[in-house]
Amino acid sequence: MSSSGNIPFGSGLPLEMALEQWRAQVGRENVCLDPALLRAAETATFATSVTTPAIVRPGCRAELQQVLRIANAWRIPVYPVSGGCNWGYGSRVPSASGCVVLDLGRMNRILDFNEDLAYITVEPGVTQQQVYDYLRERKSRLWMDATGASPRSSLVGNTVERGFGHTPYGDHFSHVCGLEVVLPDGEAMETGFARFEGARTGPLHRWGVGAYLDGLFTQSNLGIVTRMSVWLMPAPAYFQAYFFTCDSEEGLGPIVEALRPLRLSGTLRSEVHIANDYKVLSGLQQYPWEEAEGRTPLPGEVMKRLREQLHFGAWNASGGLYGTRAQVAESRRLLRRALSGKVNKLEFLDEGKLRLADRFSGLYRVLTGWDLSRTLDLARPLFGLLQGVPTDQPLASAYWRKRTPPPAAMDPDLDGCGLLWCSPVAPATGAQAEELVALAGETMLRHGFEPAISLTMITERSLACIISITYDRQVAGEDEKALACYQELLRRLSGAGFPCYRMTSQSSANLPPSPGYDGVLRRIKRSLDPNQILAPGRYVAAE
Amino acid sequence: MSSSGNIPFGSGLPLEMALEQWRAQVGRENVCLDPALLRAAETATFATSVTTPAIVRPGCRAELQQVLRIANAWRIPVYPVSGGCNWGYGSRVPSASGCVVLDLGRMNRILDFNEDLAYITVEPGVTQQQVYDYLRERKSRLWMDATGASPRSSLVGNTVERGFGHTPYGDHFSHVCGLEVVLPDGEAMETGFARFEGARTGPLHRWGVGAYLDGLFTQSNLGIVTRMSVWLMPAPAYFQAYFFTCDSEEGLGPIVEALRPLRLSGTLRSEVHIANDYKVLSGLQQYPWEEAEGRTPLPGEVMKRLREQLHFGAWNASGGLYGTRAQVAESRRLLRRALSGKVNKLEFLDEGKLRLADRFSGLYRVLTGWDLSRTLDLARPLFGLLQGVPTDQPLASAYWRKRTPPPAAMDPDLDGCGLLWCSPVAPATGAQAEELVALAGETMLRHGFEPAISLTMITERSLACIISITYDRQVAGEDEKALACYQELLRRLSGAGFPCYRMTSQSSANLPPSPGYDGVLRRIKRSLDPNQILAPGRYVAAE
Numbered sequence A, B: 001m002s003s004s005g006n007i008p009f010g011s012g013l014p015l016e017m018a019l020e021q022w023r024a025q026v027g028r029e030n031v032c033l034d035p036a037l038l039r040a041a042e043t044a045t046f047a048t049s050v051t052t053p054a055i056v057r058p059g060c061r062a063e064l065q066q067v068l069r070i071a072n073a074w075r076i077p078v079y080p081v082s083g084g085c086n087w088g089y090g091s092r093v094p095s096a097s098g099c100v101v102l103d104l105g106r107m108n109r110i111l112d113f114n115e116d117l118a119y120i121t122v123e124p125g126v127t128q129q130q131v132y133d134y135l136r137e138r139k140s141r142l143w144m145d146a147t148g149a150s151p152r153s154s155l156v157g158n159t160v161e162r163g164f165g166h167t168p169y170g171d172h173f174s175h176v177c178g179l180e181v182v183l184p185d186g187e188a189m190e191t192g193f194a195r196f197e198g199a200r201t202g203p204l205h206r207w208g209v210g211a212y213l214d215g216l217f218t219q220s221n222l223g224i225v226t227r228m229s230v231w232l233m234p235a236p237a238y239f240q241a242y243f244f245t246c247d248s249e250e251g252l253g254p255i256v257e258a259l260r261p262l263r264l265s266g267t268l269r270s271e272v273h274i275a276n277d278y279k280v281l282s283g284l285q286q287y288p289w290e291e292a293e294g295r296t297p298l299p300g301e302v303m304k305r306l307r308e309q310l311h312f313g314a315w316n317a318s319g320g321l322y323g324t325r326a327q328v329a330e331s332r333r334l335l336r337r338a339l340s341g342k343v344n345k346l347e348f349l350d351e352g353k354l355r356l357a358d359r360f361s362g363l364y365r366v367l368t369g370w371d372l373s374r375t376l377d378l379a380r381p382l383f384g385l386l387q388g389v390p391t392d393q394p395l396a397s398a399y400w401r402k403r404t405p406p407p408a409a410m411d412p413d414l415d416g417c418g419l420l421w422c423s424p425v426a427p428a429t430g431a432q433a434e435e436l437v438a439l440a441g442e443t444m445l446r447h448g449f450e451p452a453i454s455l456t457m458i459t460e461r462s463l464a465c466i467i468s469i470t471y472d473r474q475v476a477g478e479d480e481k482a483l484a485c486y487q488e489l490l491r492r493l494s495g496a497g498f499p500c501y502r503m504t505s506q507s508s509a510n511l512p513p514s515p516g517y518d519g520v521l522r523r524i525k526r527s528l529d530p531n532q533i534l535a536p537g538r539y540v541a542a543e
Helices: A014-026 A035-041 A061-074 A128-137 A155-160 A249-264 A277-284 A300-310 A325-339 A351-359 A361-368 A376-385 A393-399 A430-446 A478-495 A515-528 B014-026 B035-041 B061-074 B128-137 B155-160 B249-264 B277-284 B300-310 B325-339 B351-359 B361-368 B376-385 B393-399 B430-446 B478-495 B515-528
Strands: A078-081 A100-103 A110-114 A119-122 A176-182 A188-190 A224-231 A238-246 A273-276 A315-323 A345-349 A417-422 A425-427 A452-456 A462-472 B078-081 B100-103 B110-114 B119-122 B176-182 B188-190 B224-231 B238-246 B273-276 B315-323 B345-349 B417-422 B425-427 B452-456 B462-472
Touching: A014 A061, A061 A078, A061 A100, A061 A176, A061 A224, A110 A128, A119 A128, A155 A224, A188 B515, A238 A249, A238 A325, A238 A376, A249 A273, A249 A315, A249 A325, A249 A430, A273 A277, A277 A300, A277 A315, A277 A376, A277 A393, A277 A452, A277 A462, A315 A325, A325 A345, A325 B325, A345 A351, A351 A376, A376 A393, A393 A417, A393 A462, A417 A478, A425 A430, A430 A452, A430 A462, A430 A478, A462 A478, A515 B188, A515 B515, B014 B061, B061 B078, B061 B100, B061 B176, B061 B224, B110 B128, B119 B128, B155 B224, B238 B249, B238 B325, B238 B376, B249 B273, B249 B315, B249 B325, B249 B430, B273 B277, B277 B300, B277 B315, B277 B376, B277 B393, B277 B452, B277 B462, B315 B325, B325 B345, B345 B351, B351 B376, B376 B393, B393 B417, B393 B462, B417 B478, B425 B430, B430 B452, B430 B462, B430 B478, B462 B478
Parallel strands: A078 A100, B078 B100
Antiparallel strands: A110 A119, A119 A224, A176 A188, A176 A224, A238 A315, A238 A345, A273 A315, A273 A452, A417 A462, A425 A462, A452 A462, B110 B119, B119 B224, B176 B188, B176 B224, B238 B315, B238 B345, B273 B315, B273 B452, B417 B462, B425 B462, B452 B462
16 A cells, blocks of 8 residues: 555755655645745734645545655645635644645545434535535534634644634534544554444444544644544524623623533533623724724723623623523523622524624614624624534634725635634633633733634533734834744743643644653654654644 | 662572572562462463463562562563453463462552542552442542442553543543652653653643553563552442443444434443343343253243243443533433434433332333343443442352352452453444454354354444353363464454454454554663563564
């Protein structure tokens, strides 16, 4: 099966030779040297210095295997991207200069689907929108989980970066199995029961038998996932979203303390998303240049005024309740009781109420005191995300500091949006959540950025905190300021015991050292990628 | 940190030299050559031919590291056991002859515990009973999950074998994180966020950042887990067990079809355990030698008669409902509705009802038609297991074919019990469950064993099927017959697409080949264990 013997060696520069052989394998049209496209692949939502000589687009696994064998023969490093929508974490920019981008977008087949057993099997180029459309066309009763990244983003790409969404299946890596992986040397393997020919449980059972290897191929540079079975969630009999706000900046701790028992007891089966005022405002509109009289960062008193005008809180949370009507009613009762006295507004929204609010938002406000008129635009996509409907609405917040509105076809990389995501994880206790937020807020304001922060109760015991450094790359000096802020956040947060769950493709060297683990990872890397051609440096701490 | 430089080399046989150095490290009393104890370590619940020259019992991680360095220096293979209670899968018998048994039982400290964040951190020698007692002493509101193996069995041992219990935390490997692992060469490492000094989320978040390596150290021979954080479940406001029976042997398919949607919707948050008549009978009593007139396997008509006499079904299931009273009531309603017309009896049991039944079992039968008098002895431990209370009651079924009753202190290995567990996994559909059961039943009866089978809805999509080959090792020829039956089961089940989730320590070579995966595993093994000293052959397919 494995053989690089059929790859002819010749004279010329290694890259030229590799390009020629790649063209023979994948077709000339799929080896791209177009300067504009290369520039695009070198452009993230923050400053990077990495350059890439080419983009290669294999159309199937066999082509990818050959592409890797050629890369090994000529020692050309490669960097795979599935959808390339890793915004805030480096987009499609490689981890090191000289890497050829392997664009897996053409490998976009849906390979298997089962309504009863509730799964779908996809290649890396399959997008959120594609799966959503596929399910709708079949009138499936199954829901996918979606991230707010973009309808164009890849399920495989997000999962191998261990991203998360909003439904009970939000922790993506917990809901996939049966991987097919192409190793750096071009060999292929399968994980779980999928590794056995004819096994029926490949897409159904995560561990299989023997060592569980799937985790090796997430947040790593050890292999390229070319197939993955993704579990889908049967639509519940009834769905209701909840939203609540808290006017007090000191309200976060009590809210986390109130919610943790509900997560632990299984009453809240999905993540709770808690956003501060800056985060909400950047979702509602662009920077209020006029109110701020041109100053940045946004002054606290302006923020307070806007909270009152636009009817949101210092803290604002959302989540979903899934089940029968009786199950949802009981969850609602428990949620109300837990939050009593700790929040200012707690509102439940279902399909009917949302339609009503759409039609009578003015009247609705009079009746309920809850202003949906302005927030409906934000609420509707979020309401959809809680049911796994992809949307690119959250992406608009990348344009926060821009002076012109987001275009219809948003491309944060090429539109000069500045966005860096720093994502520490904290224990799900009120005191530690507050400590993290205080530390992040102080750091960001000192660097001149609004501390737009969300905390997601991603598991029963931990909070994934997303700190957004959002700026305008076209303003001179901002790139440098943003990176300095990001580096200080990484350093201070991990120093305080809150390391990040995810790193940008350029910041792996900033991972704190852990000699035992790092040594094992390097040994495995050498055994699987002796020529170190796959995504050099990605998720590897500096030596 | 790593150095074998301080291990003096000398003359003499390698084993003798290693033993002398081990004695110096762990103390003479912890290097055991006692023939009786070595014979015990070579004895499982089925025939094995493996011999072991010694048992070494390190008392802490540092000692274990030194023990492994010495093993490497002299090339002595070692085989770690935590509690040694891997009954039905090889007990504590090593995977290959010549392995020194590393008994980790002395490493039995509870290292951390947190009531609010609901976890406990344990060493490998910590037993189920120990954790249970620890929680009770502290009047904790948290429940552990327990397997039916034995109160003496190790949490770490069961988890690294990917065992399962009965509560919503039943899939053990899904509920642990932050491992500390000693590698075959004596180096140590930590996984997840626990690898970073001072990180607060080590016991709380499974993935950490970068490649997720925990899975490498389950069902493998790549490292020894010396610390593990185990998540605990807050006791629900209310708990109710459910039991149901189905008199028809054809009832399994419809039951699985009825239950799958309830598992998928999250209404049933824990496993459903479905056992056939043979399995239930072996839990209730020993082999009915008299009724069977001495014949084996148990004739079908005798089985039918006993079902009627003892009031159990061809299929018998149990599970737990956890939540508030309203949540449990709604689950009960949904379960009743789903099973309507598919089962003969459906009974719900809570603490109060169980107490009542205890006192008035005769009257209770008259009132409800449900005979608890005989089954109460079985029901009570199961009722406890559904709440994570360890018990050794299920172990009694290992004495099924013995002519004398189980002793008070059961030791299936030394008592000559014959027990082999074959554990295929099937998709959770009625048709496939029936197909698996038919295949297993036909094979076992042909080999002269009762097909005692349970099917556990271990995840929303898959059934873990435990097929018990139970016999009396003191009857000549039975050992050989049992192994032949086991081998045929493995072969036929995996041929039909139902590979096992777990193998005995002697049967790894029977794993079907999967060239890609096997190659990767071997490459990793060579990189972490160049001298191949750790558990040679364990969970590795034959080359």
